[in-house]
Each structure stands twice: as structure tokens, then as C-alpha cells.
Amino acid sequence: xxxxxxxxxxxxxxxxxxxxxxxxxxxxxxxxxxxxxxxxxxxxxxxxxxxxxxxxxxxxxxxxxxxxxxxxxxxxxxxxxxxxxxxxxxxxxxxxxxxxxxxxxxxxxxxxxxxxxxxxxxxxxxxxxxxxxxxxxxxxxxxxxxxxxxxxxxxxxxxxxxxxxxxxxxxxxxxxxxxxxxxxxxxxxxxxxxxxxxxxxxxxxxxxxxxxxxxxxxxxxxxxxxxxxxxxxxxxxxxxxxxxxxxxxxxxxxxxxxxxxxxxxxxxxxxxxxxxxxxxxxxxxxxxxxxxxxxxxxxxxxxxxxxxxxxxxxxxxxxxxxxxxxxxxxxxxxxxxxxxxxxxxxxxxxxxxxxxxxxxxxxxxxxxxxxxxxxxxxxxxxxxxxxxxxxxxxxxxxxxxxxxxxxxxxxxxxxxxxxxxxxxxxxxxxxxxxxxxxxxxxxxxxx
Amino acid sequence: xxxxxxxxxxxxxxxxxxxxxxxxxxxxxxxxxxxxxxxxxxxxxxxxxxxxxxxxxxxxxxxxxxxxxxxxxxxxxxxxxxxxxxxxxxxxxxxxxxxxxxxxxxxxxxxxxxxxxxxxxxxxxxxxxxxxxxxxxxxxxxxxxxxxxxxxx
Numbered sequence: 279x280x281x282x283x284x285x286x287x288x289x290x291x292x293x294x295x296x297x298x299x300x301x302x303x304x305x306x307x308x309x310x311x312x313x314x315x316x317x318x319x320x321x322x323x324x325x326x327x328x329x330x331x332x333x334x335x336x337x338x339x340x341x342x343x344x345x346x347x348x349x350x351x352x353x354x355x356x357x358x359x360x361x362x363x364x365x366x367x368x369x370x371x372x373x374x375x376x377x378x379x380x381x382x383x384x385x386x387x388x389x390x391x392x393x394x395x396x397x398x399x400x401x402x403x404x405x406x407x408x409x410x411x412x413x414x415x416x417x418x419x420x421x422x423x424x425x426x427x428x429x430x431x432x433x434x435x436x437x438x439x440x441x442x443x444x445x446x447x448x449x450x451x452x453x454x455x456x457x458x459x460x461x462x463x464x465x466x467x468x469x470x471x472x473x474x475x476x477x478x479x480x481x482x483x484x485x486x487x488x489x490x491x492x493x494x495x496x497x498x499x500x501x502x503x504x505x506x507x508x509x510x511x512x513x514x515x516x517x518x519x520x521x522x523x524x525x526x527x528x529x530x531x532x533x534x535x536x537x538x539x540x541x542x543x544x545x546x547x548x549x550x551x552x553x554x555x556x557x558x559x560x561x562x563x564x565x566x567x568x569x570x571x572x573x574x575x576x577x578x579x580x581x582x583x584x585x586x587x588x589x590x591x592x593x594x595x596x597x598x599x600x601x602x603x604x605x606x607x608x609x610x611x612x613x614x615x616x617x618x619x620x621x622x623x624x625x626x627x628x629x630x631x632x633x634x635x636x637x638x639x640x641x642x643x644x645x646x647x648x649x650x651x652x653x654x655x656x657x658x659x660x661x662x663x664x665x666x667x668x669x670x671x672x673x674x675x676x677x678x679x680x681x682x683x684x685x686x687x688x689x690x691x692x693x694x695x696x697x698x699x700x701x702x703x704x705x706x707x708x709x710x711x712x713x714x715x716x717x718x719x720x721x722x723x724x725x
Numbered sequence: 726x727x728x729x730x731x732x733x734x735x736x737x738x739x740x741x742x743x744x745x746x747x748x749x750x751x752x753x754x755x756x757x758x759x760x761x762x763x764x765x766x767x768x769x770x771x772x773x774x775x776x777x778x779x780x781x782x783x784x785x786x787x788x789x790x791x792x793x794x795x796x797x798x799x800x801x802x803x804x805x806x807x808x809x810x811x812x813x814x815x816x817x818x819x820x821x822x823x824x825x826x827x828x829x830x831x832x833x834x835x836x837x838x839x840x841x842x843x844x845x846x847x848x849x850x851x852x853x854x855x856x857x858x859x860x861x862x863x864x865x866x867x868x869x870x871x872x873x874x875x876x877x878x
Contacts, residue, residue: 290861290864294857294860296785296787301785302785303784303785306785306786309787310787310788310791313787313791313794313795314788314790314791314794317794317798320791320794320795320798321798321802323795324795324798324799324802324806325802325805325806325809325864326864328806328809328810329809329813329860329863329864329867330860332809332810332813333813333828333832333860333863405744405745424745495778516837516838516839517839517849518839
């Protein structure tokens with residue numbers, strides 16, 4: 279019979295190997311057998327694992343559930359009603375989960391700000407504490423999104439779009455940690471060297487636009503839209519074992535478990551579809567301000583008739599068509615007089631949609647501003663101008679309201695284009711009997 | 726949960742998932758019943774699913790039957806684990822300053838062992854070995870504090 283101490287040591291060795299990912303199938307089978315047959319060894323394994331977890335500062339399940347339990351039970355004892363105890367437990371669950379998440383994925387500024395939340399798409403569902411456009415965040419802040427997307431501006435010309443479901447933590451002004459999900463990065467010249475890290479690879483931007491997708495079953499996938507990135511494959515210990523440079527339109531897959539880096543991978547359709555969705559939602563818009571918001575899934579909003587897509591006091595900015603090439607010159611009305619766009623011009627169109635729904639208030643105000651990547655060529659504000667351009671520039675699947683009040687009312691609504699022709703500001707006032715305001719902005723593609 | 730995951734990063738991710746599932750399933754919680762047991766059961770199921778995925782992906786992991794047995798043990802030794810954690814703090818405090826620093830840096834979450842090795846110009850393998858020995862010494866120290874002498878059971 280084996281000396282119990284020898285077997286104990288063996289279990290501890292095997293446990294170490296399992297946690298480091300260096301265990302082989304034969305030794306794994308041995309560990310399973312030992313733990314299966316001997317309760318004392320199982321206790322040894324539990325105690326040793328608990329110690330390893332205790333050495334690290336992360337919030338562990340024990341802590342969360344225990345806190346949940348103690349508060350929930352105490353609340354239950356105090357509460358005489360089953361409903362109340364359930365409600366209290368739910369509240370405790372919310373608090374504990376948000377605290378547990380906040381420690382690693384806080385969504386709050388924990389140190390001097392290194393960036394701001396630029397956009398939270400309408401319809402975004404948070405898994406961590408919600409953030410709003412304009413919120414500052416510091417190192418240690420985290421963002422967990424169940425669905426929708428969030429755009430973050432980090433200093434030095436770095437824009438990140440986090441697409442749910444995804445979890446990301448800001449580890450510094452020049453780096454983030456992506457636990458899972460998809461992040462799309464746009465990095466200007468000042469942001470070179472910005473890094474998106476996952477457990478599989480460190481993706482170093484060299485001035486570009488790229489997408490990183492971390493998934494447990496396939497590892498980390500990197501898709502370079504333009505420019506150049508350097509991806510550093512890591513092994514289980516976090517050591518860099520291979521460096522791969524990816525250029526525009528190149529893709530790579532990295533896996534720290536098998537320690538492999540593939541230069542080309544198929545099956546990226548799902549990733550690209552998700553990215554395309556966000557790209558569409560973002561459109562050619564550089565910045566939203568105040569009450570102007572993009573939609574998380576613009577393609578789902580197809581019925582744009584009065585009362586069908588209420589905007590709850592904000593103004594939805596719906597990217598419609600991109601790169602529509604004019605076959606012939608087009609003259610459109612605009613607040614500053616008729617505008618003629620020459621044949622061959624490529625146009626991106628955006629519908630601004632403000633619908634107060636069934637509100638009982640006397641009036642509703644929507645104010646905001648949007649900055650585009652191209653020059654604003656025309657702003658169409660009348661119901662006639664909108665109807666005349668729906669076929670060419672509207673979403674093909676959209677249903678529009680052929681009512682006169684669809685356009686803006688000159689006495690109560692104002693829209694202005696800034697002197698540089700890059701931004702549109704608006705101040706809309708919808709009355710109860712005129713519950714819908716829309717206008718269309720035509721932007722010269724690539725200008 | 727730590728029974729089913731290998732790394733702290735995985736633990737983070739599973740913890741996130743646990744919170745989401747607890748949210749989604751909260752309607753199923755029956756007020757007045759044991760909230761802790763309910764939460765733990767869900768956490769264990771989430772972690773077990775994670776372990777299954779990892780097992781499928783890597784071809785390596787603990788069997789479901791073993792995980793269930795480990796969960797039963799874990800449930801029964803909650804107070805002992807709390808006591809062990811208190812003793813662990815004392816044991817860490819008794820380590821020489823250099824070892825304490827190494828533990829703090831390695832488990833502090835801000836530096837990887839690779840980075841520490843680079844900075845201290847020590848071979849990576851020797852650092853791993855050092856850390857492994859320290860973990861063993863701490864485990865022995867806690868066991869002695871429990872009156873288990875040299876034995877670990």
C-alpha cells in the first residue's frame with residue numbers, strides 16, 4: 279500500500295500541473311482516479327485549491343455567494359413577507375454582483391481618468407454597472423456588455439467599440455484586457471503601440487483599424503481592416519512565444535492552449551457579421567453629443583411611422599445607405615436653399631428620427647449634435663423632400679409615414695450645419711398632436 | 726468555483742457568467758428557501774459547464790463525477806476553509822521579506838511571473854520553482870496551525 283503522504287504529495291503535484299495547464303492526459307486520468315476513490319484526497323484538493331485562490335486578490339464565488347447569503351438570509355429573517363424577502367434578495371444579488379463585477383469589471387473611474395465613454399448605443403444591455411456617454415473612466419475600470427455596443431475614447435487617438443456579449447478591462451492608457459467577446463479598435467498615429475491583450479495574444483496596434491475577438495473555443499481572432507498590427511502569441515504561462523505581423527485584410531487566430539498561430543482562418547463570417555453590424559450602427563459618424571444616439575441594431579427598426587419607434591426623449595440617428603453613387607445631378611432642398619449634387623457623387627445618408635410616442639406631456643424636446651467623417655452636403659427637413667428621397671436614400675426595408683407633420687416645423691424646430699460642414703446640431707420640439715419629427719442628412723462619402 | 730477552473734482569469738470570467746445566470750434565474754428562486762445553497766448550486770453548475778467546455782477544447786479536465794464529489798466536500802468544509810484562510814495570512818506574514826514580496830507581486834494581478842523574471846533578471850524556471858516551493862511551505866504552515874503536524878490530512 280502506498281504511503282499516504284506520498285499520495286498526498288502526488289495529488290498536490292497533479293493539482294499544480296492542472297492549474298498551470300501542463301498536465302498530460304495520463305496524469306489527468308490519474309488525478310481523476312485518485313480524487314474519485316478517496317474522500318481525504320478530495321478534501322486535500324479542495325483545501326489546496328482554496329489556498330491558491332486565497333493568494334490572489336480576485337473576488338471568488340465563495341465570497342460573493344456567502345455575502346449574498348448572509349445579507350439575503352438576514353434580510354429574510356427580518357422580512358415577514360415572502361415577496362419582501364425575495365425583493366431584498368434580488369437587491370442583494372444586484373449589489374453583490376455589481377460589486378463583484380466592479381472589482382474586476384467595474385465600469386467606474388477608479389483612478390485618474392484615461393478616457394471617456396463616447397457612445398452607448400440605444401438598447402445596450404449591461405452585464406456590469408451601466409455607463410453613459412460622457413462618463414470618464416480610469417485604469418481598472420471595466421465594461422461588461424450583454425448586448426448592444428459601447429464606444430470608448432481613450433486619449434491619444436484611440437477609439438474602441440466593445441460589442442456585446444463582451445467583457446473588457448482598462449489596464450492602462452495604452453492597453454486593455456479583453457476577457458471575452460469582440461472589440462473593434464481604430465487607432466490614429468498618436469495611438470501607435472496601443473495594445474489589446476487576451477490570454478492568447480497581445481495585439482499591438484501599429485496605426486490601424488482592427489478587430490479582436492476572444493472566444494474560449496477558438497482562442498483569439500484578429501482581423502485587420504487597414505494598417506498593420508503585431509500579434510504576440512502567448513503560452514500558458516503568459517510568455518511570448520511567437521510574433522506575427524498582420525497587414526490590411528489579413529486575419530489570424532491565436533490559441534495559448536495549443537500554442538498555435540494561424541495566419542489565415544475560415545469561419546470568420548460570424549465575427550465579420552457582428553462587426554459589420556456595429557460598423558453600420560456607427561456608420562460614418564465620428565461623434566454623438568447630448569440627445570443624439572445610435573441604435574444598437576439599426577436594421578431591426580424598420581417601421582418608422584408615427585408612434586411605431588418611440589425615442590424616449592432622444593433622437594435616433596439611423597444610418598441608411600452608404601456610398602450611393604448619383605447617376606445624374608441631384609438638386610435637393612435645404613434650409614440654406616436648393617443644393618445641386620453633381621453626377622458621380624457618392625452619398626451616405628442618415629435619418630434623424632424623433633418620436634415622442636404616447637407621451638402625455640405638453641411638449642418634448644430633443645437636442646444634440648452629430649459629427650460626421652465626411653462633409654455634410656444637404657439637410658432635408660420637409661416632408662416633401664423626405665418623401666422624394668426615401669426611395670434613393672432610405673433603408674429599403676423601412677416603412678415611412680406619408681404625413682405632413684413628418685418633417686420639421688420651421689417655427690419650433692431648428693437644424694444647423696457647422697461652418698466646417700462636418701457637424702449637424704439640432705433642437706427639436708414636438709407637440710402632442712405632432713408626435714413625429716424626422717430629417718435626413720446627406721454626407722459626401724470619403725470627403 | 727475554483728474547483729472547476731484552472732486560472733484566475735478563468736475564475737474572473739466564470740464569476741461574470743455566474744452573476745448573469747443568477748440574474749436571469751432569479752425568478753426561479755423561492756423566497757424563504759436557502760439562498761446560499763441556491764446560489765452555490767447555480768455557481769457550481771455554471772463552473773461545471775465551463776469545465777466541460779474547457780475539457781472538450783483542451784481534452785483535459787476533471788470528470789463530472791469527480792467535480793460533483795469535490796463540490797460535496799467543498800460544501801462540508803466551509804468553516805474549515807475560512808479558518809485556513811486566516812492561518813494563511815499569518816503564514817504569509819512569517820515569510821522572509823523577499824518571499825513575501827515575490828508572493829505579493831506574483832499574485833497581485835499587476836505583474837506576470839514573466840515580467841518579474843525579466844525585471845529581476847532571474848531565470849523564469851527558477852521563479853516558478855521558487856513559487857511552487859513557497860506554496861508548499863504555506864500549505865504545510867497552515868496544516869501545522871491546524872495541529873496536523875507534518876501530515877497534511
